[in-house]
Amino acid sequence: MNGAQFHKVAKALADPRRFEIFETIAASDEMCCGSISDCFPVSQATVSHHLKELADAELIEARCEGQFKYFSVRREVLTAYVEELVQRINAKPRAGVKPRRGSKAGVRTTTHSRR
């Protein structure tokens, strides 16, 4: 999983409503936009927007069947995200870095400015 996808997933999981939607799809086999929006006090347009974000992060995929679009969870993508997350953080630290014990570390009289 590349860095861009990694951040898309993190972002997609960050909004409470969107995560609820994600959970709801996961609890069922597959669901269409309308039945999802029945579960929440938000408009169908909002649900559609969240579904797009989730699909963009590849956390869900869609199967078209006539006028319906059935969404389902891509569990392997969530698993890949989780594995990368744990690997990036829980990997053994190169211990003993603990800096700033006499290092002037640059003058920095004024604070930064770039964005």
Add this chain to the structure above:
Amino acid sequence: MNGAQFHKVAKALADPRRFEIFETIAASDEMCCGSISDCFPVSQATVSHHLKELADAELIEARCEGQFKYFSVRREVLTAYVEELVQRINAKPRAGVKPRRGSKAGVRTTTHSRR
């Protein structure tokens, strides 16, 4: 891990810069605010803000030593988050729900309004 904490963690991990900061702390044993802000083109105040978010999510903790504050990763919290995430999503679905095959599912002539 309760729901509020769960969402705080998800949110804390969602911002790219904040995640980089988190990764940087994880790569070292512990780091103080100043040496972290040396690694990124943002002001120390911004770093302090991100550290507060991470600490609020309990993803990091601080150890005070004189005028310095050393931050370190709470790996067990990240692990708890990951486990809950996987459990909430990857738990076996109660298969066969697939609704909307003739259900009128409420009239909903107008779209929703509550937030």
Add this chain to the structure above:
DNA sequence: CAAACAATTCTACAATCATCTAAATAAAGC
């Protein structure tokens, strides 16, 4: 074809948030 239904796109708005500068708080050393 026309009407009804499903989903998305467009546009707009309010809220959130990442970021900055400046000021305040706190500790160390002279």
Add this chain to the structure above:
DNA sequence: GCTTTATTTAGATGATTGTAGAATTGTTTG
């Protein structure tokens, strides 16, 4: 006590984003 350094807080701003309503596209079925 004063100065220097480390960090946090306060206030402001620009960007992002969650949301709704309207318009649009696409599909099914009288």
